[in-house]
Amino acid sequence: MIKANDLTKFYYVSEQKKGRFATLRTFISGKQNKIPAVSDMSFEIPRGGFVGYIGPNGAGKSTTIKMLTGILHPDGGTVEVAGLSPQRHRKEVARKIGVVFGQRTQLWWDLPTRDSFELLAAMYKVGKQDYDKAMEVYAELLGLHEFLDTPVRKLSLGQRMRADLCAALLHDPDVVFLDEPTIGLDVTAKTRIRSFLKELNEREQKTILLTTHDMDDIEQLCKQIIIINHGQKVYDGSLDSLRELYPLPSVLEVEYHGRVEEVLLPPGTQYDAGRNVARISFDKQTTRPMQLIDALGQCGEVRDIRVQTPKIEDIISEMYAQPQMV
Ligand SMILES: Nc1ncnc2c1ncn2[C@@H]1O[C@H](COP(=O)(O)OP(=O)(O)OP(=O)(O)O)[C@@H](O)[C@H]1O
Numbered sequence: 001m002i003k004a005n006d007l008t009k010f011y012y013v014s015e016q017k018k019g020r021f022a023t024l025r026t027f028i029s030g031k032q033n034k035i036p037a038v039s040d041m042s043f044e045i046p047r048g049g050f051v052g053y054i055g056p057n058g059a060g061k062s063t064t065i066k067m068l069t070g071i072l073h074p075d076g077g078t079v080e081v082a083g084l085s086p087q088r089h090r091k092e093v094a095r096k097i098g099v100v101f102g103q104r105t106q107l108w109w110d111l112p113t114r115d116s117f118e119l120l121a122a123m124y125k126v127g128k129q130d131y132d133k134a135m136e137v138y139a140e141l142l143g144l145h146e147f148l149d150t151p152v153r154k155l156s157l158g159q160r161m162r163a164d165l166c167a168a169l170l171h172d173p174d175v176v177f178l179d180e181p182t183i184g185l186d187v188t189a190k191t192r193i194r195s196f197l198k199e200l201n202e203r204e205q206k207t208i209l210l211t212t213h214d215m216d217d218i219e220q221l222c223k224q225i226i227i228i229n230h231g232q233k234v235y236d237g238s239l240d241s242l243r244e245l246y247p248l249p250s251v252l253e254v255e256y257h258g259r260v261e262e263v264l265l266p267p268g269t270q271y272d273a274g275r276n277v278a279r280i281s282f283d284k285q286t287t288r289p290m291q292l293i294d295a296l297g298q299c300g301e302v303r304d305i306r307v308q309t310p311k312i313e314d315i316i317s318e319m320y321a322q323p324q325m326v
Helices: 022-029 061-068 090-096 113-123 128-142 157-169 187-204 215-221 239-245 289-297 312-321
Strands: 002-014 032-045 050-054 076-081 097-101 175-179 207-211 224-229 232-237 250-257 270-272 277-282 301-308
Touching: 002 061, 032 061, 032 076, 032 224, 032 232, 050 061, 050 215, 061 076, 061 175, 061 207, 090 097, 097 157, 113 128, 113 157, 128 157, 128 187, 157 187, 187 207, 187 215, 207 215, 224 239, 224 312, 232 239, 232 312, 250 289, 277 289, 289 301
Parallel strands: 050 207, 050 224, 097 175, 175 207
Antiparallel strands: 002 032, 002 076, 224 232, 250 277, 250 301, 270 277
């Protein structure tokens, strides 16, 4: 459904002069540096795939999405979405894809949410029957009824994200690109969006490419992950295989009120007497955090519990610490 072949993109950035009148001298010199944002990127995503496209800040994720959606022209390589080139067949591809940028909205700020949907449906030439059917399904699944008549600027972030998802799906695209759809949302809002995306992929067989910095999004949703760093692909496969290659533990931290029975702490626990905090590493695949919470709860009166899961940045650091695998 999506094919990228040696996809490459450079940006040209003015060479910054230093010292007196730096801005003016930068402007006059006109010298530009060529910065590779994406280099020789190749991957394939099958119909019905759910792919996490991940990497640290500045890795080249948004630049790739912009090339896949036809917003940017590649400097090298080719891309195909639903059998078409987004650059040569931009309009046809636009009908086959839906895009959500978590940081921006495609809805009209001052209009009631419903009016934005109607405008988008008219732009995509969605017939009345299809529009009504899509609204019936998505408004229900995303819980939009309560704010359909509210202006977009008055929506909470979670409500706006749900509305943006609906807007991206009204023309029934085969492929959905999601750039950080859960950014800034609370746990309940994230859970709601994730279960919707799962259903969209499983029931409607939409092909989804998701960029995110949230490992829980990846764990709960993605069948395939592609990791990029400095514009290059460093991993393409399942999360389970990645975990086997780079096992990284989660960490449970328990903070206590008052005295702690240190002798009862499970083996491997580090206890920081100054902060009254116990820390233990565990593998989420083999150990349930509840078992450890129970054990640590026996050692004193618990004030707070925190679980830290490995971050994608940690996995990438680990990959570079073991370069033979990259
Ligand atoms: N318009 C631009 N002009 C010049 N350089 C750019 C431009 N857009 C992005 N870049 C640079 O290209 C590289 C890749 O940027 P990109 O936005 O694709 O990364 P990203 O992985 O999406 O990052 P983030 O997770 O922070 O959104 C970065 O070094 C960035 O500074």
